[in-house]
Amino acid sequence: MRYQPILAALLLTIPAHCLTAEPASVPEGIELKVSLGTKDGKYSITPNDLTFERGKYYKLVIHNPSSEDHYFTSDAFATHVFTRKVEVTDGSGKTIAEVHGAVNDLELKPGATVAWYFYPMTKGEKLHLFCHKEGHEAKGMTGSISIVGPPPFSN
Numbered sequence: 560m561r562y563q564p565i566l567a568a569l570l571l572t573i574p575a576h577c578l579t580a581e582p583a584s585v586p587e588g589i590e591l592k593v594s595l596g597t598k599d600g601k602y603s604i605t606p607n608d609l610t611f612e613r614g615k616y617y618k619l620v621i622h623n624p625s626s627e628d629h630y631f632t633s634d635a636f637a638t639h640v641f642t643r644k645v646e647v648t649d650g651s652g653k654t655i656a657e658v659h660g661a662v663n664d665l666e667l668k669p670g671a672t673v674a675w676y677f678y679p680m681t682k683g684e685k686l687h688l689f690c691h692k693e694g695h696e697a698k699g700m701t702g703s704i705s706i707v708g709p710p711p712f713s714n
């Protein structure tokens with residue numbers, strides 16, 4: 560009992576933001592969906608021409624509906640965005656992992672879905688997007704990503 564005031568004093572020294580989870584007001588992000596391959600085995604990235612606006616917050620949901628592994632690869636894109644996290648979900652849509660840090664290559668197993676949360680930071684025109692699995696780019700798994708708009712934090 561005599562330690563209670565000490566404990567209370569200690570708790571008061573902890574900044575409030577350390578005690579609470581992320582506020583519910585964190586935006587979900589502008590959602591875009593991309594498919595790597597198709598159910599019937601076509602080698603495509605759909606849509607394959609993506610455009611993002613600087614300073615906005617995005618949730619890019621990448622899904623592989625096919626029966627083989629595919630990559631979402633764009634070395635240039637990684638240097639143009641700030642990645643907040645990549646969420647990996649299980650079959651029921653429950654998050655089973657979060658990956659933090661710069662991302663430039665994702666491999667998705669058949670049926671897998673990930674959500675990439677990021678802020679586009681610097682302008683980019685037709686940044687190369689492809690699947691680097693052998694032969695897949697030549698078969699059609701290619702695309703481009705553009706980042707447009709005024710610089711973030713400019714007004």
Ligand SMILES: [Cu+2]
Pocket residue numbers: 628629630690691692695700
């Ligand atoms: Cu592929």
